[in-house]
Amino acid sequence: MKSNSVLILSGYNQRAVISFCRFAKENAIEIHIAANSSDDPILLSEYGEQVIEIREKASLSTEDFARWRTLIQEDNVVILPSTEYLNRFLLTNRDELEKQAYTVPLCDEKIYNEVSDKYSFSRLCEEHGIDVPDEFTDEPEFPCVAKPKSYFSPDNKTLRPVIINTSEQYKAFLDGNNSEDFYFQNFIGGRSIYFLYYFTTDGKVSHYNQENLIQQDQGLSIIAAKSSGYTFSEASDKFISMFLNLGFHGLVMVESKFHNEKHFAIEANPRLWGPSQLILDAKMDLFERFACDYGLIRSCEVNDSYKDNTPYFWSGGLFLDSKNRADVVFHGDYNEKKFIKEYELFYSSDIYLRDDTIKVFQSEYR
Numbered sequence: 255m256k257s258n259s260v261l262i263l264s265g266y267n268q269r270a271v272i273s274f275c276r277f278a279k280e281n282a283i284e285i286h287i288a289a290n291s292s293d294d295p296i297l298l299s300e301y302g303e304q305v306i307e308i309r310e311k312a313s314l315s316t317e318d319f320a321r322w323r324t325l326i327q328e329d330n331v332v333i334l335p336s337t338e339y340l341n342r343f344l345l346t347n348r349d350e351l352e353k354q355a356y357t358v359p360l361c362d363e364k365i366y367n368e369v370s371d372k373y374s375f376s377r378l379c380e381e382h383g384i385d386v387p388d389e390f391t392d393e394p395e396f397p398c399v400a401k402p403k404s405y406f407s408p409d410n411k412t413l414r415p416v417i418i419n420t421s422e423q424y425k426a427f428l429d430g431n432n433s434e435d436f437y438f439q440n441f442i443g444g445r446s447i448y449f450l451y452y453f454t455t456d457g458k459v460s461h462y463n464q465e466n467l468i469q470q471d472q473g474l475s476i477i478a479a480k481s482s483g484y485t486f487s488e489a490s491d492k493f494i495s496m497f498l499n500l501g502f503h504g505l506v507m508v509e510s511k512f513h514n515e516k517h518f519a520i521e522a523n524p525r526l527w528g529p530s531q532l533i534l535d536a537k538m539d540l541f542e543r544f545a546c547d548y549g550l551i552r553s554c555e556v557n558d559s560y561k562d563n564t565p566y567f568w569s570g571g572l573f574l575d576s577k578n579r580a581d582v583v584f585h586g587d588y589n590e591k592k593f594i595k596e597y598e599l600f601y602s603s604d605i606y607l608r609d610d611t612i613k614v615f616q617s618e619y620r
Contacts, residue, residue: 258331258332258550259283259285259326259328259331260274260283260284260334260550261285261287261288261331261332261333261334261356262275262285262286262336263290263314263337263340264287264289264290264294264305265289265290265291265296265309265312266336266337266340267527268295268296269475269528269530269568270336270526270527270528271296271334271526272296272605272610272611272614273526273533273605274530274541275287275296275301275610276531276610277533277541277545279610281542281545281550281551283550284328285304286306286331287302287304287306288305288306288307288308288318288322289307290312291308291312292308294308295614295617298614299610299614301610306322306325307322307325314339314340314343316347316354319351319354319356323354323355330356331355331357332356332359333357333358333359334526335359335524335525336525336526337525337526338405338525339412341370341525342405342406344360345358345366345367346363357548359544359547359548360504361501361503365501365502366524367405368500369497369506370405371403371404371405372401372403373402374404375522376389376519378500379496379519382496384489384492384493384517384519385516385517385518385519386518387399387439387440387441387442388440389437390440393421393424394418394440395440396419396420396441397417399416399417399418399438399440399441399473400416400431400436401436401437401438402414402415402435402436403435403436407432408435413436415473416472417473442511442513443511443513444511444512444514444586445512445585446466446469446586447465447466447509447510448465448508448509448510448527449461449489449507449508450464450507450533451494451497451507451508451540452504452539452543453502453503453506454503454543454547455503459497460538460540461490461494462540462560463481463482463486464482464529465482466478466479467480467584467585467586467593468582468583468584468588468593470571470583471578471580471581475528475568475571476571477567477568477571477582478565479529479566480563480565481532481560482563483562486512489517493508504524505524505540506522506524506525508520508521509521509522512586528568529566529568531566535561535566535603536560536561538560565599565600566603566605567600567601568604568605569601569607569615570615570618570619574618
């Protein structure tokens with residue numbers, strides 16, 4: 255029997271899942287995939303060969319994991335923390351999963367929720383001297399963002415942020431939602447920066463930045479971005495100090511807006527994030543740190559080959575917004591003219607236009 259491998263639940267946060275599959279292949283890490291359905295794009299990729307089961311339902315149970323465990327003949331199996339829903343399930347059922355010889359590579363549940371829930375994260379940032387957007391208790395100024403106070407509402411529904419541009423949209427939002435489940439913040443424009451971290455279990459940290467250039471409508475997935483150097487190290491240091499003080503460990507991405515010479519913390523995602531391919535292409539060591547922490551690889555040397563200004567591109571997101579007559583968002587001073595000039599560079603870096611996922615690329619345009 256082998257010592258360690260990784261269980262991957264596919265079908266959600268798919269571009270991040272594909273990125274980790276590529277990392278696993280490069281590092282000879284054995285993976286086992288539970289596909290979400292017969293329509294799961296993973297089945298069109300070369301990683302379809304590692305699918306051990308096609309799930310019949312999206313919801314999860316400990317019985318599912320017990321069944322998968324009988325199919326995976328390793329001493330220990332690390333579960334990839336790929337989505338928010340999955341991570342919450344793993345933390346709630348950690349004791350049972352660990353009895354099944356799984357490793358849950360996440361920090362304490364209380365710390366995780368405090369970081370992941372948008373309202374508590376804003377409070378944490380304020381306590382550590384980090385700017386956050388202004389909040390409104392009465393009718394807000396527009397544009398604004400309605401943010402869920404926690405991932406699950408009191409009636410156990412998952413909620414998403416909504417950008418609101420007019421008073422009419424605001425009234426429609428209140429008619430269709432329970433305002434007690436949300437809080438309202440001023441919408442911040444400017445440059446969009448992701449601070450990317452891995453905090454090891456023994457208190458070390460790797461940190462990088464990515465600048466987002468194009469994003470889908472309503473704050474959905476990133477379409478185009480580039481790795482950036484430590485231009486924003488002072489702001490990043492505040493986040494590092496905050497996470498270390500919390501005792502946090504694991505992967506985490508902090509979304510920030512740089513506006514009027516200030517960084518405003520927007521939210522944090524303590525899991526894989528969509529443009530994770532940039533971790534590989536720019537040679538960030540975040541996945542190596544994760545793999546080393548949980549015995550998936552042996553070499554834990556600090557990476558010194560990071561590549562600044564490396565592009566990330568998901569052309570399918572651009573096509574999808576065009577198909578849905580939605581307007582993509584250009585961040586900072588980036589615009590359509592600049593994008594056209596750089597289009598060849600981005601297109602050659604498309605996340606799916608690669609040998610292992612060419613059928614996925616083709617499927618997005620059908």
